[in-house]
Amino acid sequence: MILEEQLLQRSENKCELCQSEEQLKLYEVPPQSARNEDNCIMICETCASQIEKRAEVDKNHWRCLSSSMWSEVPGVQVVAWRMLQRLSSEGWASDNLDMLYLDDERLAWAKAVTDDEDNVINEMHKDANGMQLQAGDSIVLTRSLDVKGSQLNAKMGTVVKNIRLVENNTDQIEGKIEGQMIVILTKYVRKQA
Numbered sequence: 001m002i003l004e005e006q007l008l009q010r011s012e013n014k015c016e017l018c019q020s021e022e023q024l025k026l027y028e029v030p031p032q033s034a035r036n037e038d039n040c041i042m043i044c045e046t047c048a049s050q051i052e053k054r055a056e057v058d059k060n061h062w063r064c065l066s067s068s069m070w071s072e073v074p075g076v077q078v079v080a081w082r083m084l085q086r087l088s089s090e091g092w093a094s095d096n097l098d099m100l101y102l103d104d105e106r107l108a109w110a111k112a113v114t115d116d117e118d119n120v121i122n123e124m125h126k127d128a129n130g131m132q133l134q135a136g137d138s139i140v141l142t143r144s145l146d147v148k149g150s151q152l153n154a155k156m157g158t159v160v161k162n163i164r165l166v167e168n169n170t171d172q173i174e175g176k177i178e179g180q181m182i183v184i185l186t187k188y189v190r191k192q193a
């Protein structure tokens with residue numbers, strides 16, 4: 001029997017996270033080298049798109065984890081742990097996280113992707129005062145920048161509108177100064193209200 005069929009049988013043709021019966025697919029819980037029934041789970045497209053960050057996280061959707069986190073399937077436990085981590089600013093999620101016990105091996109697995117592929121945990125672009133920065137924000141330079149190889153006038157107090165966040169590097173944003181897109185360190189900016 002191929003793995004997919006095995007998993008469908010195990011899950012009774014339902015999403016192993018939210019019980020939906022729509023658009024089920026096999027999800028390989030990363031990181032993995034050889035897939036098996038412990039590290040693959042059947043999930044629906046709604047769950048998959050949010051896990052893989054192709055869609056906004058719908059907090060209420062994940063209340064399903066309150067029951068599915070008790071699954072005996074290792075892959076389900078690990079994904080439940082990761083999503084609860086991601087939602088841990090919500091009281092119910094952090095309560096569940098406290099109750100969800102993973103043995104050392106599974107916990108290590110659960111944490112294995114939180115730093116790079118799944119870089120959501122506490123990883124935000126923040127300005128000099130610790131305020132969260134978002135794409136499209138306007139910022140003020142808190143010191144004059146020396147932009148190598150250019151004559152840019154990036155003096156302290158310069159307002160930069162419509163910033164972009166540099167992916168995978170919360171220390172950097174990009175913004176246009178005098179028509180030129182440059183990389184700016186977040187510690188030298190202050191978000192404009």
Ligand SMILES: [Zn+2]
Pocket residue numbers: 015016017018019020043044045046047048
């Ligand atoms: Zn689902």
